[in-house]
Structures are given as C-alpha cells and as structure tokens.
Amino acid sequence: MAKPNQADIVVVGAGIIGVACALQLARQGRQVLVVDAQAPGMGASYGNAGHLATEQVFPIADLSILKRLPAMLLDPMGPLRLDWAYLPRALPWFIRLLLNLRPANFQRTVAGLRTLNEGSLGAWQRLLRSIGQAQLLREDGSLLVFERAESRVALDALQQRMQQQGVAVEFWSGEAVRTVAPQLSDAIQGGLFFPGTGHFLDPYTVVGELVNAAKAEGVQFLQQRVLDGRLDDSGVSLMTDQGVVTARQVLIACGAHSAKLTAALTGKQVPLDTERGYHLMLPHEHQRLPFAVTSLERKFIMTPMVGGLRLAGTVEFAGLERPANMQRAWQLHRLSQGLFRHDLNDRDATPWMGFRPSLPDSLPIIDRVCEGKVLLAFGHQHLGLTQAAVTAERVGQLAAGESMPELQPYRLDRF
Known part of the structure; x- marks a missing residue:
C-alpha cells in the first residue's frame, strides 16, 4: 500500500467476522485495511461461549417473552x-x-438461520485448515440437559x-449423559445431544491466528475509532479519531x-440493539466436561476451553452505555451449583461482559449496497x-x- 490510511477495501471491525472477512478478501487479491477502536478480538469475540451452535435455528425469543416481561424487569439476576x-x-x-414472531415472518427467520448454520461447520473446517489450525475446533457435539421430570415434555x-x-x-x-460426562450430577434426567456441533478451545486465539494469517496476506490493522463516513465518486472516506481513511x-x-x-x-436507520452477554471463566476447571453442556432449566452454557471452563449465556438489554453488572457473571457460578457431583472451583475466576449485535428478526445483514461501495456483515x-x-x-x-439471490433474507432493505 502506498499509504497506511489508504486501501482498496477498508474493513471496520476487528472481531471474528471482520477479521475472517479481511482474510478472505486479501486472498482474493484485495488490498485490505482493518480499522477498529480496540485491538483485534477484544470485543464480543473475546468472551463468547465458544460454542459452534449450528443447532440454533430458531429466533432469539418466542411469544413466551410476553409472559416473562415482568420477571425481566424485576429480577436483575x-x-x-x-x-x-x-x-x-x-x-x-x-x-x-414480536411482529417478527408472526407465522410467516417466523418461518422466514428459521429458514434464514438454518441456511447459514448448515454451511457454518464446513466453512469453519475450510478456514481453519487453510491456516493450519484445525485443532482449535473440537467437532465432538454438544448437549442440552434437563433436571426436572416435567421438563421432558418441552x-x-x-x-x-x-x-x-x-x-x-x-x-x-x-445414564448415557453420565457415561460421557461422569462428573455431572445424578439429578440430570437426560438431554438432547447434537452431533453436528462443536466448540472452540479459545475464541480469542482463533481471532489471533486469523489475524496472523491476514497479515501474512498483506492485511494492515489500524487501532482507530471511526467517527463518521461519507461516500464520493472514488469510494468512501472514513473520519477517525486520528485522521481520514480512504478506500x-x-x-x-x-x-x-x-x-x-x-x-x-447508506441513509438507512437499522434497528440494531445489543444483547449484553456475560461470562465467568474458571481457570482451575479443566476436566469437568468433554464438550459444551447447556442447562434447559437454568438457561446457561458451560464450555471446556484451554483456559478452563467458561460459563456463559445470560442476556441483558441495557444498551451500549450503561456499565456492566458483573454480579450477573458471578450468578453463573451459583447457577452451576447442583449440576455436578461436586461444585465448581471459582478460585481466581474472572468475569466479563460483551455486546452481541441483535436485529429484531434474529437474522444478520449480509449485503452489498450503494453501487457496491458499501458491504455489510453484522447483526449475527x-x-x-x-x-x-x-x-x-x-x-x-x-x-x-x-x-447472490440466496442472500435475499439478509438484505439491508428488509428494514
């Protein structure tokens, strides 16, 4: 590149999606510059549950959310x-x-999620093999367990x-659950096993390895905050807290x-909100589970990683500005009590909170607009x-x- 603030294409966002896209674009011969206010992978990608959730083909909520609204407002934990x-x-x-939960809209969402999820495992296999890091993904399934007999119907x-x-x-x-996960409690009645899923040993390491591969392909990274942008005949100009980036x-x-x-x-107001997600990392728990396990009643997930056992899964709607309530992260340890024969060790545990980008129809935006000058990949x-x-x-x-007519469900103009 002639100058560090010029590129053929600039990617705004150095999370897992932005970095994966930057690598893909560089391999297609593009000069790519990635801009983010944080170091690569330090946003939501750092602390996600690590679950390759190909089984999750339904929207983030259903009509029961109306019954749960009082509890959502009254119970901080x-x-x-x-x-x-x-x-x-x-x-x-x-x-x-709620409007997107009407039958026709609901079915469109399910079809859109299913299409992306069905292609996710194969795409990850190709990507990780291409950078020599296939071992970062364990393709050993995941489990949803239940404890109360009355939950069997659901x-x-x-x-x-x-x-x-x-x-x-x-x-x-x-019995089958405890055969593969013997440290789980006898209170576990059974569960659903999803063989087409898996988990990542460390999501942050995955981002780091993709960054290394992208840099080897010539991708440059700038740690700057994008404040504004405009389009012109030659492309796009982004105003950052350290100058102007053009592409x-x-x-x-x-x-x-x-x-x-x-x-x-684009001039388009997108109804994007954030699910604030919390995790609690237990660094002294390395042998409890063979793969990711979710509790049906307690509504959280436990994923074994290189750095220990990660407890994750709560959702909070409070926007981007309010400070984190780390008691919600510590609540995850309390939720785990009773799931194992012996309680989890929370010594040296570390809490975390990140922002999941959510659209009201539970589908991302993946699109090309403004005569091809603007590409979009967010809202997952x-x-x-x-x-x-x-x-x-x-x-x-x-x-x-x-x-790409198959990307119609993810177009910007659906809003």
Missing part, C-alpha cells in the same frame, strides 16, 4: 433481563421482535421441532456498533462465532460482484 432505564429505547425494538417438543428443520439430534438418558469500498462489520456508520453511509446476535466463516465466504462473493 434473571437469565433474560431488561433494564428499567433502557425500556423506552428498547420498546420499539421489542415490538418489532424437551421432546424441541427435539421434534429441530428434527423437522433437519437438525441432527439424539435423546440421551441420564474504494468499505465493509461494515463492527457488530453492535454498526448502526451509526451504516446510517451515515449470539451466532457471530458460529456464522463468521460462512459469512466471510459470502462477503468475498459479494465483493467480487457476484449476484
């Missing part, structure tokens, strides 16, 4: 929380969420719904922070890690000018 102070801003988003209904969507799923008895094209892939720049460049809610590699492949095709 509940698995799904809506901050009172944020309610006025969140209400229009929630109304759109579990059977979920299994039937997933089978109807082509999701590979098996019912396991409590022929821009890819907006900055997760929950994507709405403002999208509006500046809690499936950003799962869908990152397949999104990168689709963005590469869009950047190459290919007609």
